[in-house]
Amino acid sequence: MFQSFEVLARPDQGPGRLADLRAELARAGLQGYLVPRADAHQGEYVAPRDDRLAWLTGFTGSAGFCVVLEDIAGVFVDGRYRVQVVEQVATCFTPVDWPEVKPGAWIRDHLNSGRIGFDPWLYTVGQIEELQKALDGSGVTLVPGDNLIDRIWPDQPAPPMAPVRAHPIEFAGEPHGDKRARLAAELSKAGHSAAVLTLPDSIAWLLNIRGADIPRNPLAHGFAVLHADASVALFMADAKLEAVRGHLGPDVQQHDPQDFLPYLATVDAPVQLDKGSVPVAVRQTLDDAGIAIHWGPEPCALPKARKNAAEVAGMVEAHLRDGAAVSQFLAWFDDNATSGITEIDAVTTLEDCRRASNALLDISFDTISGTGPHGAIMHYRVTEESNRTLARGDLLVLDSGGQYQDGTTDITRTLPVGDMGTEERTAFTRVLQGMIAVSRLRWPKGLAGSHIEAIGRLPLWMAGQDFDHGLGHGVGAYLCVHEGPQRLSRVSDVPLEPGMILSNEPGYYRPGAFGIRIENLIVVENAPALPGGDDHREMLQFTTLTYAPIDRRLIMHDLLSPQERDWIDAYHAECRARLSARLDDQTRIWLERATAPL
Helix, strand or coil, rough: CCCCCCCCHHHHHHHHHHHHHHHHHHHHHHEEEEECCCCCCCCCCHHHHHHHHHHHCCCCCCCEEEEEECCCEEEEECHHHHHHHHCCCCCEEEEEEEECCHHHHHHHHHHCCCCEEECCCCCHHHHHHHHHHCCCCCCEEECCCCCCHHCCCCCCCCCCCCCEEEEHHHHHCCCCCCCCCHHHHHHHHCCCCEEEEECHHHHHHHCECCCECCEEEECCEEEEEECCCCCCEEEHHHHHHHHHHHHCCCEEEEEEEHCCCCCCCCCCCEEEEECCCHHHHHHHHHHHCCCCCCEECCCCCCHHHHCCCHHHHHHHHHHHHHHHHHHHHHHHHHHHHHCCCEEEHHHHHHHHHCCCCCCCCECCCEEEEHHHHHHCCCCCCCCCCCCCCCCCCCEEEEECCCEEEEEEEEEEEECCCCCCCHHHHHHHHHHHHHHHHCCEEECCCEEEHHHHHHHHHHHHHHHCCCCCCCCCCECCCCCCCCEEEEECCCCCCCCCCCCEEEECCEEEEEEECEECCCEEEEEEEECCCCCCCCCCCCEEEEEEEECHHHHHHHHHHHHCCCCHHHHHHHHHHHHHHHHHHHHHHHHHHHHHHCCCCC
């Protein structure tokens, strides 16, 4: 099994660890300390060594941070985690609703003056500038320094050292030499000598390599400097690179990670940095060396987001393989849902179905398998202690995905256990209507996720309902299941472009009762012209990548428009056409029933 079910959050350990941290604060002459979720690479998922927020507080969500002061410690989480954080942290920690409550304002409310420490490797330039601006005039200053959590963590795991492997050209679609030359030409055009890369997925994409330093994400920890002559200085442990020296070639020079900052102090100016990803430590080094900085976007982010034809083709194949595995699971679920199975049974059976293809390299995140009230915890992680037996009348939210060499998948289906009530079916239908609306959408080129995200919420809004997560996130091609900068979110200003892959996942959550989410992955494509349309106006559309049945038993047919009915029937016809040949006879018969017209 890739997934494990041990209990990771131990609230009882929090008070002692918080007391130890406050003792370090006193020794360092600090009145506070910032503890982020992120590592030096600003990844959403971190290696065990870097899981400092969870170690201190017990909170295991993938986003959040803690501000420790002398008499209060706030754990800041967004709407996805507000139920979870209360269950995972001890009472010595205070949950704070973020981003509604900003850390600067919260600190000003609880501290009149003093020094707050932070690790300059774990915060970006943009984050610290924003926080310092909010604290201006408060008498509170931010002080970079050593990591105080590392001082008090006696059994902190060692840094990950998984081997790096080459990503085949048939899946990458472009040699890394061509990628380097293309990006280097942009640097030269802008008059920049180099760009600093600190995001592992950017380095993996640029050099066509993959690793295993991070659970669920095929990444290798390292840093890189892309020069305007298309050469790259790669700062990664030598032991990781044994298998890819020939692949990287002479224009990619390997250096020890300890040499990263000294190397930066020697590069020619100006150097391009991204405030949203580069650590404060990098800026400090360049400033101390007198090297001019140009602030600009991370150079790999948009090229990586715009998937090429080979990457899209790989994602199509990965999703068909994955859809067949999910269909096999759904057939099993229908036979066993009311026979006393548990949340863990659902996770292990689904992983077995994916493994049967002999192509699964990992799951793309820990499967969310939440039934009844657990379904309302958006990022619920089932453990041996929380494992719940499915009961009649429950809904099961099953959010899962796979990592295959040709692509990354992410799919959510909400499943009934026995007969369901009108309230649950009505909410499910509204969520489905939002997903259909986004799937059918056409829009003028140049719009960002913030311009169209509301379309997926409209059916819920009209009923006075909503959900506290974004409508969709970007997805990598055998990379991170959460990829920027593209998003379907009210805060996203990045225009959507052909080749970008996103999730489409509206939901609804009734705390203490049930949860609903339906998710497909979609790819942005050019939309064909329509009769009577504006000849001068370029339009885009989404094409669905995910194929697996949506449970028809939960749909309130009389709430659907004719167009929505047609979409569901056409989608299910595509499921039959694309998946049937990949299934055994028994599952194929089940699929025919599950995808029958409404």
